[in-house]
Amino acid sequence: METIFGNLQGLKSSQLKQLQRLYHQRIPGDRITTPEFSQRMAAISTEVNQPVCAYINRRGQVIRVGVGTPRQTQIPPMELPRYGAERLSGIRCIATHLKPEPPNEAALTAMALQRLDALVVLNITGTGFTRRGGGATGYVKEAYLAHLTPQESRTLITSPAAIKVEESQIQSPSWNISPPLDLDELAEQDLVDLVENLEAEFQREYVAQEVDADHDRVLIVGLMTSEMTPLQFQDTLMELGRLVDTAGGDVLQTIQQRRSRVHPQTVVGEGKVQEIALTAQTLGVNLVVFDRDLSPSQVRNLEMQIGIRVVDRTEVILDIFAQRAQSRAGKLQVELAQLEYMQPRLAGRGRTMSRLGGGIGTRGPGETKLETERRAIGQRISRLQKEVNQLQAHRSRLRQRRQHQEVPSVALVGYTNAGKSTLLNALTNAEVYTADQLFATLDPTTRRLAIPYGETNEPQEILITDTVGFIHELPASLMDAFRATLEEVTEADALLHLVDLSHPAWLRHIRSVREILAQMPITPGPALVIFNKIDQANSETLALAREEFPLAVFISASQRLGLETLRQRLAKLIEYAVDSQ
16 A cells, blocks of 8 residues: 555545555656646645645656655655765655745755755646546646756865854755746656756766765764853864864864754754755765764664764764774774674664564564674674783783882873874884874883983983873773773873863863873872973963963973973972882
8 A cells, every 4th residue: 555644634535545546647757747647636735735745756656645845745865766966866746835936945955855856846726627537627826847956166175174164155055946837838848858967967066076085075063052161162073073084084064053952863953954964965975973972863863864874973983993003902992892882773773673582572583683793793792801801911910020120100191182102202212103183093102211310310211101092071982992001091100191282172181181080990190291282382371371280391292392301300200109109
C-alpha cells in the first residue's frame, strides 16, 4: 500500500484513495508535468482543502505523495537517491497552493535543501469540475516553475580564520522563478534540457571552487549556552578551527547559535538545523563538526536532516591522535580510546534490532550484525586494556630503575601547542618533532639535562620528559587510554607547567591544565609555571602575568631567551622536591 505523508487528520478514506491513485500516474520523462496530472492534483487539493505535493523521478514515476506544503512534506536528505553540491537530486516536486501567489521562501528553501530538479507551484481556483471518466478541469488558476541556479562565486574561507562570519557573507542559494504560466505553457517546458544545462553549470562551478580533494570541506557549528561568556565561546570556536585544521580539514564557514540550553534531539534549534543543511549544500560541505560532545541519537537525527556526516569535537581530537601516534605504545592507546568512544555509539547506527535473550518477543533470527560488532569491539577493548596494563607495568619498572639510581625527574606539562617539545629541544639538544600545530607530539620523550645544583653549582643530571599536550575538556576516553603516558606526570618529582603567553586565552589554559592534573589518581609533585613565547606577547599581557604569577619564569624557547634563569630556578625546584619527599 502506497504511503501518504504529511497531515492526514480529518481525511476520508475516499480522499486517501484518490491520493494513493496518484502513485499510479506516469509523466513523460522529458516533461515536467502534464495538464491532466496537474488538474487531478488540484482537484484533490480543492476537495481536502489542503496543499498537496507529488514528488516525481526522472523516469516520470511518482515516488512520494504528501499532504502539506513542500516544507512539510520534503524528503530527508539521507533518503534522496543522489545528493551533492555538484548535481541535482533527480526529483521534481509538483505542489498545489491555496493562495494566488508565487512560491514563498519556505517552499524555495525546501527545493534548495533537496536540490530538486524543479519545483512547480499550482495556484488553485477553489472551483472546477470532474468530467465523466475522471478528467478534471478548471481547478488550476496559474502555475509557477522554479529551479536552482548556479552561484557566480562562493566565498571559500580557509581555516582557521573562518571563525566569525557576518550575515552579509553567508551565501543563500539562488533560484529562478518563472512568470505565471498556464498549464499548456508549463507542459511545453523541456525537463531534460533544463536539467542537463543546470547540472553542467553546477559541475563547472563545483570543480572551480573545489579544495584539495584529500581535505574534508568542513562547516563548524557552535552553540553558546547561558553558562558561557562570549569570550569563552569565541575561544572554543577558535580552538575547534585549529583542531580541524590540524586534522587536515578546511573550514569553509562557522555557524553560531545562542540558546539557554542544548536541544535534546538536535543540539541546536530546528530552524538552525535547516540553515546548517542549506549552508552545507550551498558550499559543498562534506563534514559538519559540532563544538561539543554529541550523543548517538543526536548524531543520527542531525545526519538524517542535514544529509552529510556529523562529528563532534572528541572525534576530531581522536582523529588527530590517530595521525600523530608513531610508537607502538601510542598507536595502542589511540586505538583503545577510539574503541571506547565508538562502543556506546554502535547502537542506533544501523536499523537492525536485537533479538538475543529469552522469552516472548526475543526469539528470532539470532545474533544481529550490531551484536557481532559490539562483541568484537568488547573483546578487542579487553585485549588492549591488558596491553596498556603491561605498558604501565613496563614504564613503572623503568621509573623504578631511574629512581633507584636516584636521578630526579621532571615532567613538562601544558596546554597543547604551548611549546613543550621546543623547550625540550632547546634545553637538551633533543630532536623531537615540533610544529605550530595542536598535538604535534604524542609519545613521551625523556632526555638527560645537566643543571647547576646546590651552593657549589656543581652540575647534576636530571631527567626531563616531554608529555602529551592537554586541552580544555580532554575526552574521558583519552584520559583512560593514555593513563600509561599520563603516569609520567604523576610519578615525576616536579612539574614544569609551560604556558603560551601569546595566546589570548592563556589564563583559561592554565585553569584547564590544573583541572586535568587535579583529576589524576596520584597528586603530582610541585610545579613551576613557565611563560613561553614572551617575544610574541604584548606588554600589557606580560605585566598582567607578572602580577598574577610573581614566582613564574618568563622565556622564549624558540629564541632561547631566559633559559639560564630557567635552569637556576629548575635546580631550586628539584632541591625543594627532593627534600620534601
